[in-house]
Amino acid sequence: MANVVCVRNLVKRYGDLLALDHFDLSIAPGEIFGLLGPNGSGKTTTINCILQLLTYDKGDIELFGEPMTATRYDLKRRIGVVPQQVAVFDELTVRENIDYFCSLYVDDRQRRSRLVDEAVEFVGLGDFVRFRPKKLSGGLLRRLNIACGIAHLPELIFFDEPTVAVDPQSRASILDGIRRLNNEGTTVVYTSHYMEEVEQLCTRVMIMDRGRPLATGTVEELQRSIATGEKIRVDVDGMGQATLDRVRALPHVLSATLEDDVLSCSCENGTSNLSEVLAVLTADGVGCGRIVCEPPTLNDIFLEITGRELRD
Amino acid sequence: MARTFWTTVKILLKTPSVLIWCIAFPLFMAVMFTAMLSGISSDGSVDPVPVAVVRDESWDGSGFAQVVDALAAQGDDQLLDAADVDSLDAGVALIKQGDVAGVYAVDATGTPQVTLAPDGYASSSASSLSGTILESVADGYSQNRALFEGQLRNNPTALANPSAITDALSLSVGTERLSATRSTPDEAVRYYYALLAMVTLLVGSQTASSSVCALQPNVSVLGARRSVAGQSRARQLLGVICGCWAVSFASSLLTFCLVRFGAGVDFAGREGLCLVGLAVATLSSTALGALVAALPLRGGAETRSSMLIALTMGLSTFAGLYGQPSMTLADNLARACPAEAWLNPPRLVSDLFYSLYYYDALAPFALRVAACVGIAALMFGVSTVFLRRQRYEHL
Numbered sequence: 001m002a003n004v005v006c007v008r009n010l011v012k013r014y015g016d017l018l019a020l021d022h023f024d025l026s027i028a029p030g031e032i033f034g035l036l037g038p039n040g041s042g043k044t045t046t047i048n049c050i051l052q053l054l055t056y057d058k059g060d061i062e063l064f065g066e067p068m069t070a071t072r073y074d075l076k077r078r079i080g081v082v083p084q085q086v087a088v089f090d091e092l093t094v095r096e097n098i099d100y101f102c103s104l105y106v107d108d109r110q111r112r113s114r115l116v117d118e119a120v121e122f123v124g125l126g127d128f129v130r131f132r133p134k135k136l137s138g139g140l141l142r143r144l145n146i147a148c149g150i151a152h153l154p155e156l157i158f159f160d161e162p163t164v165a166v167d168p169q170s171r172a173s174i175l176d177g178i179r180r181l182n183n184e185g186t187t188v189v190y191t192s193h194y195m196e197e198v199e200q201l202c203t204r205v206m207i208m209d210r211g212r213p214l215a216t217g218t219v220e221e222l223q224r225s226i227a228t229g230e231k232i233r234v235d236v237d238g239m240g241q242a243t244l245d246r247v248r249a250l251p252h253v254l255s256a257t258l259e260d261d262v263l264s265c266s267c268e269n270g271t272s273n274l275s276e277v278l279a280v281l282t283a284d285g286v287g288c289g290r291i292v293c294e295p296p297t298l299n300d301i302f303l304e305i306t307g308r309e310l311r312d
Numbered sequence: 313m314a315r316t317f318w319t320t321v322k323i324l325l326k327t328p329s330v331l332i333w334c335i336a337f338p339l340f341m342a343v344m345f346t347a348m349l350s351g352i353s354s355d356g357s358v359d360p361v362p363v364a365v366v367r368d369e370s371w372d373g374s375g376f377a378q379v380v381d382a383l384a385a386q387g388d389d390q391l392l393d394a395a396d397v398d399s400l401d402a403g404v405a406l407i408k409q410g411d412v413a414g415v416y417a418v419d420a421t422g423t424p425q426v427t428l429a430p431d432g433y434a435s436s437s438a439s440s441l442s443g444t445i446l447e448s449v450a451d452g453y454s455q456n457r458a459l460f461e462g463q464l465r466n467n468p469t470a471l472a473n474p475s476a477i478t479d480a481l482s483l484s485v486g487t488e489r490l491s492a493t494r495s496t497p498d499e500a501v502r503y504y505y506a507l508l509a510m511v512t513l514l515v516g517s518q519t520a521s522s523s524v525c526a527l528q529p530n531v532s533v534l535g536a537r538r539s540v541a542g543q544s545r546a547r548q549l550l551g552v553i554c555g556c557w558a559v560s561f562a563s564s565l566l567t568f569c570l571v572r573f574g575a576g577v578d579f580a581g582r583e584g585l586c587l588v589g590l591a592v593a594t595l596s597s598t599a600l601g602a603l604v605a606a607l608p609l610r611g612g613a614e615t616r617s618s619m620l621i622a623l624t625m626g627l628s629t630f631a632g633l634y635g636q637p638s639m640t641l642a643d644n645l646a647r648a649c650p651a652e653a654w655l656n657p658p659r660l661v662s663d664l665f666y667s668l669y670y671y672d673a674l675a676p677f678a679l680r681v682a683a684c685v686g687i688a689a690l691m692f693g694v695s696t697v698f699l700r701r702q703r704y705e706h707l
Contacts, residue, residue, distance in 0.1 A: 100315060103543075152542070
């Protein structure tokens with residue numbers, strides 16, 4: 001089956017700034033594809049180019065195996081978009097908003113009414129259908145924003161940071177909804193700064209920076225692709241700089257820090273990393289408390305790939 | 313598209329700024345104009361002129377006494393307010409007190425004598441006019457009396473014919489009253505027509521500007537969401553424009569009704585055609601708003617709205633909205649550059665109502681309707697070109 005999204009050699013410039021540098025992207029049907037990157041890395045620009053909101057200098061974009069252009073309304077009808085900012089009419093009620101945006105895809109009134117009911121139920125806004133957006137909390141607004149993008153049952157949905165500024169309960173509800181959509185066959189493109197969300201949700205992830213893809217794969221594949229294979233954290237008592245230097249000198253330790261009596265080490269893949277670190281601590285008479293040993297998280301992968309310097 | 317139409321109407325009717333600018337403001341202006349211009353309309357009427365009458369033996373038997381009594385009879389057409397005095401001195405005393413504008417007396421031959429207040433005793437701005445009226449009444453009587461006395465001497469039998477007497481007293485024998493216009497020219501009408509022109513331009517352009525901005529990704533987040541939708545931009549634009557036009561027309565109609573039935577402004581009995589005029593006027597105004605919203609300008613919806621308010625108020629100057637200086641300026645400009653009347657929307661719309669008011673023929677009205685529709689079509693066409701395939705360098 002053809003890829004749902006296929007971007008080849010996409011180049012986009014903002015004046016002298018190269019926002020997308022010969023960018024390639026392929027998303028298969030049924031995936032939840034996570035697009036990760038620091039601020040200004042080109043995530044939203046990529047989505048806007050795919051949706052034909054932005055002009056681009058070079059490249060080919062295909063959706064559902066067909067070339068995407070600004071007037072391909074047949075393709076647009078198969079797409080849903082949940083923008084980063086809440087984009088609803090303050091003057092309309094919850095139900096009127098969902099119905100209006102659904103009407104931009106579905107002409108038949110009866111079918112639309114059914115779809116709106118389903119969308120309301122899907123995002124759990126049944127008690128708020130007569131409310132205007134200004135009366136809704138941040139979490140409910142986000143859910144309304146989602147309902148407006150998914151009511152027409154699209155085959156491909158772009159979620160651009162849909163959980164910004166929502167509480168944990170609403171976030172869990174939104175993520176659960178996205179999983180349900182995916183289970184029903186919808187392909188999802190998801191951008192977020194919340195690494196744990198992407199880690200839990202996405203079947204495949206692309207980390208991009210400065211308009212280029214730096215790494216693509218499942219979370220496990222990305223874990224294997226970086227130098228860090230294991231992270232060790234030990235609560236220590238009375239540890240000095242000399243001991244820290246000896247830990248850093250261990251052959252498989254990539255880095256080690258001591259903050260607030262917690263020793264954190266990043267190690268290469270290996271079978272005896274923990275025992276080697278503990279041996280140094282015991283030899284120097286350092287008391288040990290809680291010990292945690294875990295593989296690198298997506299956040300670690302992200303920081304290792306994109307670097308730690310601050311971005312705009 | 314129908315859904316977009318109704319949604320646009322609903323949104324506009326729930327938007328506070330639209331309600332203020334498109335309903336409250338025009339109604340306020342109409343009420344203000346009504347209050348201001350009621351003075352102009354009443355300036356043509358004349359209050360009865362106070363006059364003292366020396367009621368002596370000569371007066372009681374004179375024909376002039378009958379004329380004065382008839383003119384002083386109470387009613388809508390009362391011209392004189394007569395007060396009896398015993399002597400001329402008593403009448404002059406009343407003049408000095410400012411109670412009357414003059415004194416009527418009749419001499420022994422029955423000839424009217426008029427004593428008027430000198431300028432220094434003018435008790436009101438109407439005194440000079442009052443004196444003129446008193447003189448005219450007396451002179452008219454004297455002339456007619458001389459005419460009849462001459463007839464009596466030269467051709468007494470002619471006075472046996474009542475129609476000959478009527479003709480002799482009437483000025484209409486040698487003249488025929490004609491009207492060059494369909495309705496009597498009225499200065500106040502010009503203000504109201506300019507007001508209607510301003511209102512149609514304001515409401516049409518404001519509603520269209522705000523609504524079309526909400527279709528554009530570079531101006532509003534809603535625009536981005538709508539631009540990626542499965543319905544074409546042209547259809548969305550059409551739905552939005554129709555919605556804006558409907559709201560603008562309703563708002564203009566409200567102002568029109570207030571002007572017509574509240575202020576009693578005359579539309580030459582052509583109210584039905586006025587509605588056609590309002591419809592095309594709001595259409596061209598809506599097109600202007602859509603065009604300004606669609607132009608690739610810097611700034612958001614507020615910037616465009618401010619531009620349109622300034623444009624509306626500025627162009628309304630040349631429709632004569634702001635009083636006599638504005639009207640003089642508009643007239644001078646129209647003489648120097650006749651094309652301006654066809655290119656300036658408020659001027660074109662006020663002329664559209666004028667053409668109904670003054671002309672018997674409908675051709676001038678039809679020409680202006682066609683001009684409004686043509687301008688609207690041109691501006692909608694350009695707006696569509698800008699919007700239909702628009703993609704953006706930046707968002």
